[in-house]
Amino acid sequence: MDRGTTDRTLLSPERRRADRTRLIDGVVDVLVIGGGVTGAGAALDAASRGLSVGLLEARDWAAGTSSRSSKLIHGGLRYLEQLAFPLVHEALQERSRLVTTIAPHLVRPLPFLLPLTSPVWQRAYYGAGVALYDALGAALTADRGVPTHRHLSRRAALAEFPGLRRDAIRGAIRYWDAQVDDARHTLAVVRTAAGLGAAALSSARVTALLRDGGDDAAPVVGVRVADLTDGSSFVVRARSVVAATGVWSDDVGEMLGDAAPSLRVRASKGVHLVVPRDAIDGGEFARGASGGVATAGGPDEQRPGLILRTPTSVLFVIPWGEQWIVGTTDTPWRLDRDHPAASSADIGYLLGQVNRVLTRPLTPDRIIGVYAGLRPLLAGEADQTSRLSREHAVVTPAPGLVLVAGGKYTTYRVMAADAVDAATEGLPGVPESRTAQLPLVGAHRWNAVKDAAPDLAAAAGLPEDTVARLLQRHGDQVGAVLALAASDPELARPLPGAPAHLAAEVVHAVTAEGALHLDDVLTRRTRVSITTPHRGTESARAVAELMRGVLGWDDERTDREVAHYEARVAAERESQRMPDDRTADAARLGAPDVRAAV
Structure with a gap:
């Protein structure tokens, strides 16, 4: 991939501000709600067909189901x-x-x-x-x-x-199947869509659907959005809206009022x-x-x-x-x-x-x-969720709105293509899906770099196993992380409490991968939250300080991020001591989402 294309995939703070401005000022062909793998896939599918695309996620990319699968x-x-x-x-x-x-x-x-x-x-x-x-x-x-x-x-x-x-x-x-780093894969789909021109905003919660008229039969022409980075609100207009919101699908349906779809998700x-x-x-x-x-x-x-x-x-x-x-x-x-x-x-x-x-x-x-x-x-007639369908459904409950739900992680690309087909049915000259053979960010030159860990490690002065792990996470984009490590000796050091990760990965998570909060880095850009016995608490302060340097946090904001993360870990540990779902849920809710503080 050439350098210009790589730059267009970066989900930097500056890119987020520019994408927000673009969405407010224009009308996109397809607006996707939901930054899990299916929503990200729909944004990529539409962008690869040459359509103008917006992608909105209420929290972080892959924050829901798409970072908590069996991998x-x-x-x-x-x-x-x-x-x-x-x-x-x-x-x-x-x-x-x-x-x-x-x-x-x-x-x-x-x-x-x-x-x-x-x-x-x-x-x-x-x-x-x-x-x-x-x-x-x-x-x-x-x-x-x-x-x-x-x-x-x-x-x-x-x-x-x-x-x-x-x-x-x-x-x-x-027998053989395959394994995936689900959160990083979803992120790669988002970045690839951004590289093809999609405007992608996380921490952007849809609060209402816009209708072109006052009755339930009026077409959907956009959405109202709450920006959870600053508490502001804005409107995005679109020729078609795709809701790929997973277990939140019924919430979108309820926004339609009496026109709510018969499709139900459990x-x-x-x-x-x-x-x-x-x-x-x-x-x-x-x-x-x-x-x-x-x-x-x-x-x-x-x-x-x-x-x-x-x-x-x-x-x-x-x-x-x-x-x-x-x-x-x-x-x-x-x-x-x-x-x-x-x-x-x-x-x-x-x-x-x-x-x-x-x-x-x-x-x-x-x-x-x-x-x-x-x-x-x-949802079907069976009471046991293990017997419910793993197939997906695409419905159009109102003109201008497409709902896609069900399915499984493996078939996200098919779900996305079906949703975009439905969303663009009335648009002339839209080509068929082009994603079946489209490499994601990190895959274009994989064959050239997959065995290069010894040479890259020698050139960077890093342990070979460290570079091998970086290759698995970043593919042919590993050079961006190694360049950060080379620019500052402090960034070439392992993270406290998480020696499998370099400090450079934290900076890269903010400048290239759209991380806005400490939780985004420790839980999804890395997996420190589940792969260390302390679950990230011993790394939290150091990671927050690195993010502070890029995002310009003051002392109060930095302390708040660390305090929230520590409270989250404590609440999760407490929930895992509870005897049933209801008591576990109550314990986990003792630490609200960090984005709720805005």
């Missing part, structure tokens, strides 16, 4: 049992595109073991399912991006995952635990399948994960850098949607399920981090 790009192996073949095929097509073209620096193949616990019939049954899964994944192209499955004996399975109880398995099937809570690498003996698996992609332990090392059947759904044990992610739950949630809380019951359930197969049980004291997210599921 997987997958077809949904369990959906084969529901005979959802088109859904699985579509998701596997998207997996291939993401791994090979769209975001290979952020989406990487990952092996999983499916333990077999019953006699021969189970191997035949599951084996047929996994074979079909591979076949559906290969139907798009010979370059599927991931290897095919393999049957393992009990001895072979234990060799690959020594921590499994011998008496708990009779063998396993190893929230399902998914809780994940993060534990250190040595808490689970997952072994090592090195077979060169990564294509040279640098992973946590080396260029070709692939620690396998686990997929376990539970009474209601499935449970994943997923390698994540120097940690494991264990999840997820799947339960209805009807409380605060901004900050869903994990209870002690959620944590106990996950520990109980995973400990059924581990030789060394996980105990609560080994948990480093906990996070909870909400899946937006299309």
Whole structure:
């Protein structure tokens, strides 16, 4: 990517001010509400078609569901049992595109073991399912991006995952899916859209829909926005509005009054635990399948994960850098949607399920981090959220307004294209979606830099593993972070309490990645909030001081950011000691969102 294009993708404070002015002064073809992966994808899809685009997010990019997923790009192996073949095929097509073209620096193949616990019939049954899964994944192209499955004996399975109880398995099937850094991927989608001309504003909450007339049949012609950086309000006008607001979809529908859509979205809570690498003996698996992609332990090392059947759904044990992610739950949630809380019951359930197969049980004291997210599921007749549809829907409840809801992270691009198709149906000369082969920021020169960690580290005077991690986060944009580190020795130092991150990454988060608050950096630009035992409190002051230097915070603002973050961590810890959803929610609400202070 040339330097000019790179500059246009920067989400700097100056860019935000310019984008706000642009939105106030003009009329955009497509205005997208919601800065999760689907909304970001819709903005990118529209911008890549040559349309003028605005993108509004009430909090931070990926602040909701899109930063709290299982970090997987997958077809949904369990959906084969529901005979959802088109859904699985579509998701596997998207997996291939993401791994090979769209975001290979952020989406990487990952092996999983499916333990077999019953006699021969189970191997035949599951084996047929996994074979079909591979076949559906290969139907798009010979370059599927991931290897095919393999049957393992009990001895072979234990060799690959020594921590499994011998008496708990009779063998396993190893198959492949892919892993994603969800928050950074969503951010890359936003930046790519910005590079194509989209005006992108976070901390911009839509408070009302504008109608061209006084009745419920009047078309939607824009929105009213509250700017949460300064408390001001402004209007954005648009030829079409796309609401990609996930579990907040019903809120947008209610703005329509009597014309509210029949589409309803239900929230399902998914809780994940993060534990250190040595808490689970997952072994090592090195077979060169990564294509040279640098992973946590080396260029070709692939620690396998686990997929376990539970009474209601499935449970994943997923390698994540120097940690494991264990999840997820799947339960209805009807409380605060901004900050869903994990209870002690959620944590106990996950520990109980995973400990059924581990030789060394996980105990609560080994948990480093906990996070909870909400899946937006299309409401149906089933009471159990685990049985609700993972398909998506696009509806037009009023002229000028399109609602897209449901789906799963993996198929965000398809959802986005469908939404933009609906939004531009009346606009002449709009081309079809162009995003199927469009690389995101960081992916354009990935093949040229993915193996360059030794040379880049030597040139920068940094440890090779540090640069390898930077490559995984930033792809071919790693040079921007290394340039910051070279400009100031203080920026080349590791963060206090988070040695896997450089101070330069904090400055880059503000100047290039749209971070406006301490929470944005510690929770989404990095994952310090879930990958360190202190959950970011030991890093908060140093990170705030770095942000202060870029954003011009005074002492009071800096102290307030640190105090808020510490209160948030304390509230989360307290919620995780509560016995149920209601008490956990009440404890978590003890620390309100930092943007509410404006």
